[in-house]
Amino acid sequence: MNPHPPSESSSARSKPEKSKPEKSNLGIWFLLLACLCLAIFFIRANRGSGSGSSAAVGKPSPQIDLVALDSGKAIDMDEAAPNGSVRLLHFWGTWCGPCRMEYPHLAETAVGLSADPNFRFLPVSCESGAGETMGGLAEKTNQYFARESITSPKLADPRGITRQSAAERLEQPSLYYPTSMLIGPDGTIVGVWEGYTPEAVDEIAEASKKLLSEI
Incomplete structure (x- = not known):
């Protein structure tokens, strides 16, 4: 999961004159590292699921306030994703490694699902930080799409309204990346996938097809 763009530091590598740590200290560090790995595993397992365990499932769709990324033109949601349709709202960013791993497969899956006129894919390309412009x-996003040969809508949330509303539905201060919300025809959230797992896209496709078959 990637709530923020990664940062790197080389300070730990620039002090060769330090003596080696005591063996007892090494043991403590290995124990802490093992605990951290276990914690990450369990958090990822929980957040990588589209099950009903998410706090957002059963709640109304978040407020959706998006623009076309290339033109900046506001999206008319009544036309782009009308009530009664199955909507997949997806938050991602080119700066996010797990997002880049997942997006080609997700975009390809969304193309197949879009053969049904009742399916709408709403992918939101998110900034790497507060200083990034819509032009940047x-x-x-266009460079990434060209490099990966992706065909997909390109949407943005310049005012942050959609992300904040989605985070509120999840009862979190902010979003993890990537995050997908599947919204049913009745306007309620039926599935949430936070973070990347190899099986997530297949789960999204299966859940979407089930909803579409019931319309």
Whole structure:
């Protein structure tokens, strides 16, 4: 999971003159590392699920306030994703490693699902930080799409309204990346996938097809 762009530091590598740690200290560090790995495993297992365990499932759709990334034109949601349709709202970013791993498969799956006129894919390309402009975001997104040969809508949330509303539904201060919300025809959230797992896209496809078959 990637709530924020990764940062790197080389300070730990620049002090060769330090003596080696005591063996007892090494043991403590290995124990802490093992505990951290276990914690990450369990958090990822929980957040990588689209099950009903998410706090958002059963709640109304978040407020959706999006623009076309290339033009900046506001999206008319009554036309783009009308009530009664199955909507997949997806938050991702080119700066997010797990997002880049998942997005080609997800976009390809969404193309197949879009053969049903009742399915709508709403992928939101998100900024890497507060200083990034919409122009810069569009350029990075277009470069990534060209490099990966992706065909997909390109949407943005310049005012942050959609992300904040989604985080509120999840009862979190902010979103993890990537995050997918599947919204049923009645306007309620029926599934949430936070973070990347190899099986997530297949789960999303299966859940979407089930909803579409019931319309």
